[in-house]
Amino acid sequence: EAVFQNVKGVSKVVSGYAGGKVKNPSYREICTGTTGHAEVAQITFYSSKVSFEELLEVFWNTHDPTTLNRQGADEGTQYRSVIFYHTDEQRKAAENYKSQLEASKVFKNPIVTEISPLPDYYPAENYHQNYFDLNPNQSYCQYVVRPKVEKFKKQFHSKLK
Template sequence: MNEEVVLDKAVATFGAGCFWCVEAVFQRLEGVIKVESGYMGGTTKNPTYKEVCTGTTGHVEVTRITYDPKKISYEELLEVFWKTHDPTTLNRQGNDIGTQYRSVVFYHDNTQKALAEKYKTELNAAGIFKAPIVTAIEPEKDFYVAEDYHQNYFNENGSQPYCQLVVRPKVEKFEKVFKDKLAKKKQ
């Protein structure tokens, strides 16, 4: 991921299960400047991971993606979002169960809202998934950055069992499907 200075930046925020998986996917996209894991959507101020895991805060594990819209569009980010998790399962992604793992697009403006709603409607109409999409589309709320040890998790802890069994296969599948959108590796 390139930490270059970009004058024209935009932000997208998605919840799609465990933020370690979502972060690992979006970090690999060309045009993505920064990905932060955090919490959004609940009522608890400054929540901790332990609190969010109880499912009582209303918060969702999310990734806030800062990107260069000249290199990657919001529509392209939505495509990756929809194709890298199961948007038909309510409050669940794989073995991660609870409201903190729900599928949600937190839009930052009316354009993002309209694009997310359009994409969701088109996917449902096309019957791409075997069940209706349950992904919520909600206005952004206060974003709380997750604890430091959650940031860049897969890149720094790739040998951990959860990363090997859950994150790595998702990243490998993503890299095959979206190989034309991957960031170029630094030499």
């Protein structure tokens, strides 16, 4: 969420849950790892200002797509690396980008990021929205989120709002 809020052309980023079996799950339910949902960010953007491919570039370069079911110290399928697409064009773009990364051997380990059609999406509770901005001193933000935001700002200066 925090990284994409800084991208030129992104108008809205909403933290939420997708890819599971439970209707309208709560964070507490998600944390059990039994609902099948992943924690996700729904990104609304102006395609005239930033392309889906540019968003993919930011995604692939600001997290480790080779780590299975993990985000920082948090483990479980709810923390998996996943791209949920809306259109066949987005699916093809995501698969092509992933294939190019695999062919280039940028990562030592295999890429485990899933690419799947967007099933039902549920916005997370209000206290999860803008989490980094509202909780910058929280340890998760300092050790997991801040390094990603700093990496984005350094690597993608031209895409910065």
